[in-house]
Structures are given as structure tokens and as C-alpha cells.
Amino acid sequence: MPASALIAFEARKTPIQARSAVTVEAISEATIQVLLTHGAERFTTTRVAARAGVSVGTLHQYYPNKQALLFAVLENHMNHVAETVEAACENARIKPLAEMIREMVEAFVDAKMERADISGALYRVSANIGGPALIKRISERLRKAVEAMLQTAPDAKLPPDKFAIDTMLAAMAGAMRSLLEAGPSPGAVRKLREQLVLLCQSYMMAATSVR
């Protein structure tokens, strides 16, 4: 991968006709498939194009380079997760603290598991395509959502600390990642869901009542 990092991430061209929209979608899906079947090392634009049934040239018409291609898929995935969690936070306002946390955590776990394959595959490239910066942005979004939700809790004694929420989110994401990278079994997922709820609940309880 000789490309110099972080240059030209924007999509090059926007689909206008219907067929090109199909092409772009095919490329996007092929990206995931190639990542899944060939691994991050042997992920090449040529392979993606072949899998998508288009030529390399076409691919490069929409994505200026390999990184942009991967970044687009990563961004898409993370946005989906973020939206799901945000919606859960909206929906859990005014409920008891423990219930809030439960709904938020379960929404997160479920959103991730919805496309566990993509999640797992993306971990392997995230760090090389500006993932951490993106994660930072998304985390901030989620922190705000969680913060707003917590402020409506009837049974929280203190306003929640921003840093504590960040920590909780990072911990949650970390545990999830650990599971996905290990290859999750249905049983393990169920258990993690439970444990993560308990973890976040007990931490938030402690963080909103102490200090």
C-alpha cells in the first residue's frame, strides 16, 4: 500500500443515472466481500472491481483511491450504528437510569451484530484509513446523545460527567470489538449484552451519584 495517507477522500463523482447508482452499490458491497474473503492485506482495487463486475476504471471514477473506498464503507457503517443508538437515546428519555442504559447498550450491541461481518472486517483496516479520527467524531455525537438522555433521568442525583460518558462509550465499544474479533457465537453475544448492560449501569450509577 504505497499511497500516502489521507489524501482525497471525497467521492469523485455523484451517480446521476440509475445504472451508475447500481454500480456504486455493487462496488460498496464488493468492498465488504473482498475484505471478508481475502483479508485486509490482499484487499486490492482490482479485486474489488472484479467482484463488483465492473472495471477498475469505473471504480476509480467514484472513489479516487483505495482508502477512499474503504473509508466510505467504514463511515457508512458507523453512521448507521450511531443513528441507531441516537434513536434509542431519544426513545429512552425520562425513564429510570437503569432502563435508559439498558436500552442504549442493547441498541448498540444489536446494531453492531446486525452486520457483524462488516464490523469485524472493518476493524482490520480502520486504523489505516483515518478510522480513529472518524471514531472521535462519532463518539462525540454519541456522547451528546447519551448526555441529553441522562439529564432527563428522574433518579440521577448529579449531572453526569462528560469524561465519564466518554469512558463508558469507549469501554462498551472495546468490549464489543473484542468479541467481534474473536468470532462471536450466539451465546457469547447474549452474555455480552447482559454483562455490558450491567457494566454500564453500575458505572453510570456510581458516576452520577459520587463526587
Next chain:
Amino acid sequence: MPASALIAFEARKTPIQARSAVTVEAISEATIQVLLTHGAERFTTTRVAARAGVSVGTLHQYYPNKQALLFAVLENHMNHVAETVEAACENARIKPLAEMIREMVEAFVDAKMERADISGALYRVSANIGGPALIKRISERLRKAVEAMLQTAPDAKLPPDKFAIDTMLAAMAGAMRSLLEAGPSPGAVRKLREQLVLLCQSYMMAATSVR
């Protein structure tokens, strides 16, 4: 990176004379430096050799390929962290639960921060060189250490759940990673240390007394 994954990870040759030991150490340190200054993409064996002041041939005499080189550094780093945490667990036996957790967590954070640069750099390649498998091994080690420690706690009502310990460790590592990838400031580290202690304490308290 055309190399097929996971082949020949073992070191090729063991240093016998003193000068070769120096060489190997230089290569190891150069690996980190190149990772840090050039990024994971532009990490090449040639560059490492140049930085270490040896020829490519020499490098390949000790490490069969690029992955082995990176893996060795990763393994070394993780072993160091694991040993530190294990020692802390040894040392914290029979103390109150909260104190145990505090010492374990602080040992972990400190060990990671000790060489924050390496930690940060390694995140960027871990996934591509068999990191997850290694993490699995190390996690198991740590879980056993923590488990043994917790069983000596005078104030824990129930024997701790294995899965809960795994979850705690994964959460802890995840939060740490998040911080290191964001570029940690001294203040942020201090805060994370506190919060992580609180998080683990409250979770373990809940997990050892409920169910």
C-alpha cells in the same frame, strides 16, 4: 503487502555473538520508530533496515518477513504489560475488593503509558499480523490472574464469573485504546485512570454480589 498471512512467524536465527544481539535490538527499536514516523502503510523492511543502520539482508536473517518483525515487537510489548498486571494481581491478594481492582487497573494503565508511543503505533498493525489471536492468549492469562486475585477478596460475596472478568478486561483495554489513539494528554490519562478504576470497581462489585 502481498505476503500470505500467518506463515513463518518464528525468529529465523538466535543471536549468539554480542554484536548480533545489538543488531537485533537496533532492528526492534527501528521497527517502532518507522511505524511511528512513517505510519503503517509505508512501513517497509528496507526502511527499518536503513533506520537500524543495517542492510535488508541482515534484517531478514533474524526475521523471515515483515509480519514476523512486527509480531515480535507486538508480542514483546504485550508480554510486558501482561507481566506487570500479573505482578499487581499477585501483590493485591487478600486486600479489599475495591483496592484490588484499583491496583490492577492502575498497573495496566501505567504499563501501557510507559511506552505510549509503542502502544499507539502497534494498534495500527495489530489486526494485520495475528494480533487478535495474541490478544486472546494474553487475555486468558490476565483473566486467570484476576480470577485468582478476586478469590482471595474478603468482601466478595460470590465467586466472580469468568465471562464478567473477560468483559471487564476488554472494556478496560478498549477505553485505553481509545485514549491512546486519540493522542493522550497528561490530564486525560490521569482522568482515565480514575474513571477506569471506578468503572471496574463498580462493575466487579455488581458482578460479585448479584446473581
Next chain:
DNA sequence: TCATTGGATGAAGGATTCTTCAGGTTTGGA
């Protein structure tokens, strides 16, 4: 001293990969 083993060198073989661009094909409105 000198033969033997350890250690180091770096040009070159063998492979890939990314990305471009000149030119052909399809679409959709006038």
C-alpha cells in the same frame, strides 16, 4: 596462527498494486 562458524552486505529477481486515460458504449431528452 588459522580454520570454522557467525554475521553482514546489497544488487537483483520476482511480484504486486494503484491509478490513469484514450476511446468505445449507453442513456435520455430534444
Next chain:
DNA sequence: TCCAAACCTGAAGAATCCTTCATCCAATGA
């Protein structure tokens, strides 16, 4: 029907990389 715009193609240019191997230098101990 016709044409301009939108799309698509894929061979080829331009870089890099990884790894080997024949060869030379250094150390060691008999």
C-alpha cells in the same frame, strides 16, 4: 431520430515492495 452527457473499459505506465543469495568481513577457539 440524433446527439451530448454519462458511463464504462482495460491495457499500460509508474512505483514500490519483499526476499534471496552469492560473497565478503569478523570473531573464536584449538
